[in-house]
Amino acid sequence: MFNAVVMNKDEDSGLATASVEQIELDQLPEGNVTVAVEYSTVNYKDGLCLSPKGGGLVRKYPHIPGIDFAGTVEASEDDRYKPGDKVVLTGWRVGEAFWGGYSQKARVNADWLVPLPTGLDSRQAMAVGTAGLTAMLSVMALEDHGMKPGQGPVLVTGAAGGVGSVATAILANLGYEVAGVTGRPETEAYLRDLGATQIVARDELNETVKRPLESETWAGCIDAVGGEMLARVLGQMIYGASVAAVGLAGGAGLPATVIPFLLRGVNLLGIDSVMQPYDNRLRAWERLAADLPMEKLEAMVNPAVLSDLPQLGADILKGQVKGRVVVDVNA
Structure with a gap:
């Protein structure tokens, strides 16, 4: 037994x-x-x-x-x-x-x-888990759509959560400037230790505005929140940038317009880790072993x-x- x-x-x-x-x-x-x-x-x-x-x-x-x-x-x-x-x-x-x-x-x-994967033990693999795999799949999708270091800050919403923590550490290790969104001020030191260079209070992004476009700010985004925050972020992306949508902690609705897609060429990328094909799943695990600093994990x-x-x-x-x-x- x-x-x-x-x-x-x-x-x-x-x-x-x-x-x-x-x-x-x-x-x-x-x-x-x-x-x-x-x-x-x-x-x-x-x-x-x-x-x-x-x-x-x-x-x-x-x-x-x-x-x-x-x-x-x-x-x-x-x-x-x-x-x-x-x-x-x-x-x-x-x-x-x-x-x-x-x-x-x-x-x-x-x-x-x-x-x-070579370079990880069982414990480290579960420190990664679905959350970390999702984070890596998101980074890969953003890269596949043209995101590179030096283009501007990359926003990570829900940054102190599982997906956000791993995403922050990976992006910082790859040379990106990372802005972490959190509603918990006490997590600021934790996020900075993972590599975030900017902390954004959740309240700054947690409501929709009437203007469909705001100043171009983010070169990429990994969003674990959805809802009003995702709608707001779409209007703040730089021209041609992409958002990887991975969660709905803030709700399944999306009170947005199509204007960011039509006038700025913004891409909204859905990230699914559940039914991900074997080859891409294996590629993501290999990238995790290479690109996620174990001390940060x-x-x-x-x-x-x-x-x-x-x-x-x-x-x-x-x-x-x-x-x-x-x-x-x-x-």
Whole structure:
């Protein structure tokens, strides 16, 4: 038997609760690779899955959440992987529709795995996790659309969160001038340590204005907020610049006009990490190993264990988690 965080739904109230339970290997779902999980992490989507209503993502109970994990292959029916291989899993609706990484063992489809990249260990891979992968995919997309150091400051919204923290560290390491948006003044020193050269108070950007265009300010943007802030930022981009949209912490609506697209050639790029094709996923992990300073990554880490997860899930939905949570599932 082994330990896992299991969500069980109360039939009377319709609400689910999470607790650490012992389960048997034969209870794991079908799959062709069994992994001894070493570390997992906590993303916004994990908070939704851990919530009493499953955030609209979890439909079947009992359920094991955890959209990310890293560990060692124990058994494989797929030629691409053999026992002893180090692997990483992010996305593919694992932890939502399929049992996830908040467990000491997981059984999954081999197509969902990538080899642990050279230069990272399992713990570091989960300090990166979906949030860090999303940050790297965003940087790659902005670069593919012409962003280069020296063009002007790059804005990162939600900068003290998981995606924002990793994005700030990567961009600064690549030579970009980074402006970090935060609603938590106490995170300023943390963001400057990651490489931000400018701190922008959330209130400065958190409301729409009547003018569809403002002064050209940002050479690029990684936006984890959406809503009114994204609408405002679109009108502040320099000519031909791009915004990588990665989140909706500020709402799914977009009260904007098409004027920035038509008069300034601004690009709005959607970033999906869940169903990202294997080749681009592998490219992003290799870039992370090369372009994310490990000392900056370590500075983001908040260690946790399985029993901490119900509270951490609630905290991340309230915006109370800074940096990256790394869960040692065997501690």
